[in-house]
Amino acid sequence: MKAPLWANPYADDAEPLAPDSAQQNLSVLKAVALIGCFVGDSPGATLSELARRTGMNVSTAYRMLRTLTHTGVLIRLPNEDRYVPGPMLMAMSCTLMSQEGYAREMGILQELATATGGRAGLGFRAGTCVAILFAAGTEDRARSGYRPGERLNLQCTALGKAILSAQPRPALQMARALGPLQPMTPHSLTEPEALAEAIETARTCGYALSRNETRIGVLDIAVPLPDSGSATGTRLALGVQFAVAAFDPRQEGAIAAALKEAAQQLAGRLDLLPF
DSSP: OOBOGGGOTTSTTBOOOOGGGTTOOHHHHHHHHHHHTTSSSOOOBOHHHHHHHHTOOHHHHHHHHHHHHHTTSEEEOTTSSOEEEOHHHHHHTHHHHHHHTOHHHHHHHHHHHHHHTSEEEEEEEETTEEEEEEEESOHHHHTTSOOTTOEEEGGGSHHHHHHHHTSSSOHHHHHHHTOSOOOSSTTSOOSHHHHHHHHHHHHHHSSEEEESSSSTTEEEEEEEOOOTTOTTOOSEEEEEEEEGGGOOGGGHHHHHHHHHHHHHHHTTTTTTSOO
């Protein structure tokens, strides 16, 4: 039985290209081969493993992986030489996942969006960004809310601050480790000391808040998901996003409480995700 072309387009037992596809872009085939390595139950793969599986030399695989991580198709886990599916792939599979295996989780997000009147989103840390994995809410709110596959600078969104607040490291040490903080708006935090203060505030309050930091006129509140005893803290956060003009500050506490309840419901249900 011949292997599918995406598994390794250079393998001897791969299905040959049709005659009219002789002009197929070889770089695309290489990218497909790398992406195909993540089909199944793989917890991720190192550069050398991916090069071996696809038959590429290491330098070629590295160049392709740089492009795939830059575009969000894959992500390289911080402090690890391991690649896993990125927000682009996760967003593409979001509909299928909600139908096949994550209907309950999507239901929790939808209930949260309905209860708070905002756009609910689940995000995970991807390097110095937060990638939106799932989102729920009405179509009109979606225009200014979380979008599956979207990447936001870690320090600019409440999701990122919530994730950082759950880490065991000192706040200022984490903020400085992020390197230069790139703003998304004039209101974004760009100084490590300011971010460290925001992290400490989130730790004290149990939730994080960002206003006008990802987009002007947009506010979000977020909480970290329980980390199930992880020594490094959670990589996931749950948030709700609103238009600043429609947000009632008197509801902040109630929204935070709803987020914490929903996060508890999600705890342990996302263990199969590859990050």
